[in-house]
Amino acid sequence: MFFVLSGFVLYKQIQTEWPGYLSFVFRRAIRLFPPCIVAVTASYLIYLFWAPAPAPNLSAWFNDTSWPAGITPDQYFQHLPLTGEDALLRPVWSLVYEWRVSLLIAAFILSPAVFSSLVFGAAIFLAKTSSWQTADYAWLLMTTFYASFFLAGIALSHFIEEVSAFLTDKPYLRYGLLALVIYYTDFRSQQSGLIGLVYVGLAAAGLIAVRISDRNVQRALEWRPLLSLGKISYSLYLWHMIVIGVLFRVLNGLPPLLIGALCMLCSVAIAAVMYRLTELPFVRLGRLYCAKCYQPNVAA
Known part of the structure; x- marks a missing residue:
């Protein structure tokens, strides 16, 4: 993606x-x-x-x-x-x-x-x-x-208008494509190796195709908290592993789900700061x- x-x-x-x-x-x-x-x-x-x-x-x-x-x-x-x-x-x-x-x-x-x-x-x-x-x-x-x-x-x-025009009046095809993407990425075992990455890349492209042609999906992804995450996503990508490495050591022994939740909160907070300072x-x-x-x- x-x-x-x-x-x-x-x-x-x-x-x-x-x-x-x-x-x-x-x-x-x-x-x-x-x-x-x-x-x-x-x-x-x-x-x-x-x-x-x-x-x-x-x-x-x-x-x-x-x-x-x-x-x-x-x-x-x-x-x-x-x-x-x-x-x-x-x-x-x-x-x-x-x-x-x-x-x-x-x-x-x-x-x-x-x-x-x-x-x-x-x-x-x-x-x-x-x-x-x-x-x-x-x-x-x-x-x-x-x-x-x-x-x-x-x-x-490049073909955004053509893709949108083709899928806009075909809701069953759009939602079928979305269901296929979700099934492949979240419910079935993904094929290993580079060929597995090819399939994941096709799923990512399919998800974007649905996004540019379906107004309901667009509205869902334009939710303000998601837009905020998107803005700081590069810093979030860079810093989340550092936060995970620190907190899972410092808090080792606490319930993993609790540590994971704290990792998410801290990662977002640090990413928001680093976005302003380094991006x-x-x-x-x-x-x-x-x-x-x-x-x-x-x-x-």
């Missing part, structure tokens, strides 16, 4: 304002990097000065994703340019692909049909095989695979910079 939505929003931005490739990259960089650097640095400081130990009564997943032992200063610095290291903050893995695909956006603009055909075709092929995942160039192929999710969002954004200033800087070098997108 994160990748499909990113493609959807980026395409809308490109269609309404295209400041040039270098300015676009600059705006993406100051949008992604400063909040991430602050969160990673906070996580590293917690690791250095608190030295959180593994919790024997908690799962291996928890201990592996919240400050595993042996993190070095070099690993910390490798987090900052989004090269792929994520030991200090596991959600960083997706930002790595967000950044890489952002750099490929120029290729899409130059030749949308060719670029889309190549990426979608490669994604299906890569999802059906696994031998390439141990190769030195696997990072490039994995970037190509995840780029297909961005392209799905771009396609929805808004750089969002404004990006808008100010791009306003000076704005070029109308003639092709649009």
Whole structure:
């Protein structure tokens, strides 16, 4: 959903304002990097000065994703340019692909049909095989695979009027699609491997298709608390694992549901603060910079 939505929003931005490739990259960089650097640095400081130990009564997943032992200063610095290291903050893995695909956006603009055909075709092929995942160039192929999710969002954004017109007068098809998405993502066992991610990506695209064509779903998702969560969602994404790692250690022994509820409350509160401190200033800087070098997108 994160990748499909990113493609959807980026395409809308490109269609309404295209400041040039270098300015676009600059705006993406100051949008992604400063909040991430602050969160990673906070996580590293917690690791250095608190030295959180593994919790024997908690799962291996928890201990592996919240400050595993042996993190070095070099690993910390490798987090900052989004090269792929994520030991200090596991959600960083997706930002790595967000950044890489952002750099490929120029290729899409130059030749949308060719670029889309190549990426979608490669994604299906890569999802059906696994031998390439141990190769030195696997990072490039994995970037190509995840780029297909961005392209799905771009396609929805480009054909938004056609999708809306097709589904608007077909309520049974819309709600059938919504039921299928909910069933696949919440009730059945999802297929493992990359092909399972392909199906999840299709479900994300299906959910967005329902959203843009059904007024009832639109009204439900325009509920003010949900809009507020959406506004701080990037900071929430960055900080929630830090909160989980701290509270489940500090409050270890209390009912897990209670700790989970406190994690949600604290994550939202911290995200709201960090949104104002580490996101808004750089969002404004990006808008100010791009306003000076704005070029109308003639092709649009």
